[in-house]
Amino acid sequence: MSMHHGNPSASESAESAESNSPPIPAGSDDNDARTRARRAAEATEDFAADRLPPDESRSTLSITLVRMGFTVSATDLLYGMSLGLFFPFWTALAIALGSSLVVSVVSILCGLMGQRERITTALGLKVAFGRNGSRLPSFVIALLSAGFVGYSTGITAGVLPGGDDPWLGLVYCVVLSTIYTALSIVGFGKGLTWVGRISVPLMLATVIVAVVAAVEHAGGLGRIVGAEPARAGEATVLAMFALGVNKWMTGATVTPDITRFGKSTSTVYTTTLAEFMVGNFGFNLLGILLGLGVGMGDMGAAFSAVGVGALAAFAIFVQGFPHEVNNMYAASLAGRTAIDVPRIAVNVVAGLLACGLAYYGLTAGILDAFLTYLGYLGYAIPLIPGILIADYFLLRRGRYDLSEAAVAAVNWRAVWAFTAGLAVNLVLGFGFGDALWHALPLTGAIFYVLFSLPQLRAAAAARTADRARTAEGVSAPVR
Numbered sequence: 001m002s003m004h005h006g007n008p009s010a011s012e013s014a015e016s017a018e019s020n021s022p023p024i025p026a027g028s029d030d031n032d033a034r035t036r037a038r039r040a041a042e043a044t045e046d047f048a049a050d051r052l053p054p055d056e057s058r059s060t061l062s063i064t065l066v067r068m069g070f071t072v073s074a075t076d077l078l079y080g081m082s083l084g085l086f087f088p089f090w091t092a093l094a095i096a097l098g099s100s101l102v103v104s105v106v107s108i109l110c111g112l113m114g115q116r117e118r119i120t121t122a123l124g125l126k127v128a129f130g131r132n133g134s135r136l137p138s139f140v141i142a143l144l145s146a147g148f149v150g151y152s153t154g155i156t157a158g159v160l161p162g163g164d165d166p167w168l169g170l171v172y173c174v175v176l177s178t179i180y181t182a183l184s185i186v187g188f189g190k191g192l193t194w195v196g197r198i199s200v201p202l203m204l205a206t207v208i209v210a211v212v213a214a215v216e217h218a219g220g221l222g223r224i225v226g227a228e229p230a231r232a233g234e235a236t237v238l239a240m241f242a243l244g245v246n247k248w249m250t251g252a253t254v255t256p257d258i259t260r261f262g263k264s265t266s267t268v269y270t271t272t273l274a275e276f277m278v279g280n281f282g283f284n285l286l287g288i289l290l291g292l293g294v295g296m297g298d299m300g301a302a303f304s305a306v307g308v309g310a311l312a313a314f315a316i317f318v319q320g321f322p323h324e325v326n327n328m329y330a331a332s333l334a335g336r337t338a339i340d341v342p343r344i345a346v347n348v349v350a351g352l353l354a355c356g357l358a359y360y361g362l363t364a365g366i367l368d369a370f371l372t373y374l375g376y377l378g379y380a381i382p383l384i385p386g387i388l389i390a391d392y393f394l395l396r397r398g399r400y401d402l403s404e405a406a407v408a409a410v411n412w413r414a415v416w417a418f419t420a421g422l423a424v425n426l427v428l429g430f431g432f433g434d435a436l437w438h439a440l441p442l443t444g445a446i447f448y449v450l451f452s453l454p455q456l457r458a459a460a461a462a463r464t465a466d467r468a469r470t471a472e473g474v475s476a477p478v479r
Contacts, residue, residue, distance in 0.1 A: 047120075051117065051118045051119055051123075051402065052118040052119070052260045052261065054118075056261065057261055057262065057263045058261040058262075058263075059263075060262070060263070060266075060267045060270055060271065062261075063258055063259070063261055063262055063267060063271050064270065064271045064274045064275075065322075066258055066322070066326065067258055067271045067272075067274060067275040067279075067326075068274055068275055068278065068279040068322075069321075069322025069323060069325070069326050070248075070251050070275060070279070070322070070323060070326045070327070071248070071251070071275050071276060071279030071280040071283060071323075072203045072204060072279045072283060072322065072323070073152065073203075073279075073283065073322075073323035074152060074155040074156060074159075074299065074316045074320070074323070075148070075151070075152050075155065075247065075323070075370070076247075076279070076280055076283035076284055076287065077207065077283050077286060077287040077290070077299070078155060078287065078299060078366075078367060078370060079243070079244065079247055079284060079287060079374075080092075080096060080283060080284035080285060080286060080287020080288045080289075080290070080291065081287040081288070081290050081291035081296075081297065081299065081302065081367075082235075082240070082287075082291065082297065082367065082371060083095055083096060083240060083284065083287065083288050083291060084229065084287060084288040084289065084290060084291020084292040084293075085229055085230050085231045085234075085291045085295065085296075085297055086229055086231055086232065086233075086234055086235040086240065087229055087232070087235075087237070087240070088227075088228070088229060088232075089224065089225045089226075089227070089288065089292060090225075091237065092229075092288045092291075092292075093285065093288060095237060095240050095241050095244060096244060096281055096284035096285060096288065097281055098241055098244075099241050099243075099244025099245045099247075100244070100276050100277055100280050100281040100284070101277075102245050102440070103244075103245060103247075103248040103249065103251070103252050103276050103280070104252075104272055104273070104276045104277060106249065106252040106253070106385050106389075106441055107248075107251070107252035107255045107272045107275070107276060108255075108268055108269060108272050109385070109389045109393070110124075110252060110253055110254075110255045110256055110385055110388060110389065111255040111256060111258075111259040111268040111271075111272060112259075112265060112268050113256055113388065113389075113392050113400075114255060114256020114257065114258075114259040114260040114268075115256075115259040115260060115262045115264075115265055115267060115268050116265070116398065117256075117260075117400045118260045119256060119260055119400070119402070120256055120257045120260060120333050121141070121253060121254045121255070121256045121257055121330075121333070121334065121388075122134070122138050122141075122333050122334050122336065122337035123337075123402065124256060124388055124392070124400070125137050125138055125334075125337065125384070125388065126337065126402075126407060127391070127396075127400050127401075127402065127407055128387055128388050128391040128392070128411060128414050129387075129410070129411050129414040129415060129418075130407065130408040130409050130410040130411040130412075130414070130415075131407055131408070131409050131410075132409050132410050133408075133409070133410035133411050133412070133414060133415050134337055134338075135337065135338045135339070135340075136338075136415065136418065137383075137384045137387075137418060138334045138335070138337040138338035139334075139335070139338035139339070140380050140381065140384065141250060141253060141254065141330070141331070141334035141381070141384065142331045142332075142334040142335035142338055142346065142350065143331075143353075144250050144377055144380075144381060145250055145254070145327050145328070145330045145331035145334065145350075146327075146328070146331040146335075146350040146353045146354050146357075147353070147354075147357055147373060148250065148327045149177075149180065149324045149327045149328050149331065149350070149354040149357075149358075150353065150354040150355070150356065150357025150358045150360075150361065151357060151358070151361045151366070151369065151370045151373055152320065152323055152324055152327070152358075153173060153176050153177055153180070153320065153324060153354055153355070153357075153358035154173065154357070154358040154359070154360070154361030154362040154366050154369075154370075155299065155316065155361075155366055155370070156172075156176060156316050156317060156320040156324075157169050157172035157173050157176060157358060157362050158298075158299065158300055158362055158366050159299055159300040159303070159313045159316045159317075160172055160313055160316075160317060161313065163300065163362070164300075166363060169359065169362045169363070170359055173355050173358040173359045173362065174355055176320060176324070176358070177351050177352075177354050177355035177358060178351065179321075180320070180321070180324040180325050180328050180351065180354070181328060181347050181348060181350070181351030181354075183321065183325045183328075184325050184328035184329045184332060184347055185332075185343075185344055185347045202315075202318045203315055203318050203322075206311055206314060206315035206318065207283070207286055207315050208286070209308065209311060210290070210303055210306070210308045210311055210315065211286045211289050211290060213306040213307060213308045214289060214290050214293040214294055214302075214306045215289060215293060216306075217293060217294065217305070217306040217307075218292070218293035218294070221289075223293075224289055224292045224293045227292040227293070229291070229292060229295075230291075230295035230296075231297075236435060238435040238436045239435040241435075241436060242375075242378055242435050242436045242438075242439035243371060243374045243375060243378075243439075244284070245378070245382075245439045245440065246374045246375065246377040246378040246381070246382075246439050247374050247377075248276065248280060249377065249378070249381045249382050249385070249439070249441075250330075250377065250381050251275075251327075251330075252276075252385060253381065253384055253385045253388070254330040254333070254334070255268075255272070257329065257330055257333055258271075258326075259271065290302055293306070294306060297367045298367070299316070299366075300313070324354075328347065328350055328351065328354070331346070331347075331350040332344075332346045332347040332350060335349070335350060361373075378425070378429075378438055378439035379422065379425045379426055379429060379438055380422055380425075382425075382438070382439055382440055382441045382443070382444065383417070383418050383421040383422060383425070383441070383443060383444035384418070384441075384444065385441045385444075386421070386440075386441030386442060386443065386444030386445035386446075386448070387414050387417050387418060387444045387445065387447075387448045389441070389445060390444075390445040390448045390449055390452075391414065391448065391452075394449065394452075394456060394459070395452055395455050395456060395459055396459075397459060397462075397463065413448060413451040413452050413455075414448060416447070416451055417444055417447035417448035417450075417451055418444065420447050421443040421444045421447050424438075424443055424447075425438035425443060426438075
């Protein structure tokens with residue numbers, strides 16, 4: 001089934017814009033500068049506003065390494081360490097596995113949308129929420145993705161030599177944020193792919209070495225499995241399970257940004273398992289072993305305690321590249337939809353925000369600041385994939401029409417579902433102390449379905465009519 005509806009590619013749009021531009025007077029430095037700026041913006045769009053052309057598809061291996069670059073990360077290691085600080089081994093393992101499975105399901109559903117339609121999450125939001133209505137969820141995704149980059153950068157800066165010094169820590173935050181922003185600007189093919197190919201294997205190797213050292217430090221794997229957690233009783237199972245879901249619900253939501261490069265739907269399943277069951281769960285497990293084996297929440301101090309401080313600094317520094325660049329890329333794509341400016345400009349703003357949050361987390365205590373941030377994510381982010389999934393699979397029957405006439409200015413049903421869902425989540429969390437329900441996408445999906453009952457009945461009638469025509473030997477019309 002063809003998914004292309006005559007929409008021009010980014011390159012075609014650029015050529016059209018250039019051919020319609022007024023002539024530039026020779027020798028005009030201002031016009032030359034504006035022309036260079038315009039061409040730079042066009043070159044870094046990375047098909048943010050169009051369907052991805054088929055010839056831009058990438059191999060499953062390339063996509064896998066990019067996606068694992070999200071979760072082969074210091075944040076997953078830190079979350080695993082917190083589980084090891086709060087719970088015995090088997091309880092911590094069950095929390096990590098369960099939260100990874102929930103995120104994987106959401107990621108697969110969102111990823112199928114991206115691969116089939118060859119569009120970013122932001123374009124999917126335009127269809128589901130409307131051209132103007134999509135600005136709200138896009139802004140939420142952009143803001144929270146940039147925030148994730150910020151806290152992750154703070155983790156990286158904290159384990160580098162002298163990272164606990166306020167001034168040197170500030171220098172680290174500025175330099176790292178600048179590098180991540182520059183790599184994100186160049187896009188998937190030149191930035192994300194090569195960063196993943198280099199950094200993911202290096203991070204895996206170095207952390208495994210560090211965990212072996214931690215196991216030896218604790219007196220063997222059996223001692224870790226039977227160890228008493230250092231901060232037992234400070235967190236509940238449901239609360240930490242919810243934080244595990246929150247940690248990657250944004251990543252699951254923006255799965256289409258990467259799976260749109262896939263050649264078949266099998267790419268979605270393969271790369272999701274690699275990202276969340278090998279990368280996320282695997283690094284949670286390594287973090288659990290470190291937390292129970294060392295009993296410290298400060299990552300730099302924990303690695304130093306087992307004699308691999310320098311190796312840890314190298315590992316965390318290396319992982320920062322794929323992890324932060326991926327999140328910055330997601331923030332730029334969503335931010336472009338939210339404020340309708342070139343992706344390169346959004347990248348720069350997101351980089352500045354991330355730098356500020358990195359320094360705040362570094363000075364405020366990164367573990368507690370990061371866990372608090374994860375808790376706040378659960379009130380808004382899960383609503384978005386819930387609405388996206390319900391809209392695509394239930395109302396639109398797995399087909400998108402991106403033409404201007406088919407996309408409303410505002411889909412008020414989606415906006416109402418997001419607003420009502422956010423209100424309910426806040427009441428559940430702050431009024432009733434709910435630790436889990438508000439972190440799941442179900443609230444947004446349920447409200448959207450309730451507000452869309454007439455449209456659902458119409459969709460069901462259309463399916464019945466299609467089956468009847470097929471039974472009569474008449475081909476169903478292409479929608």
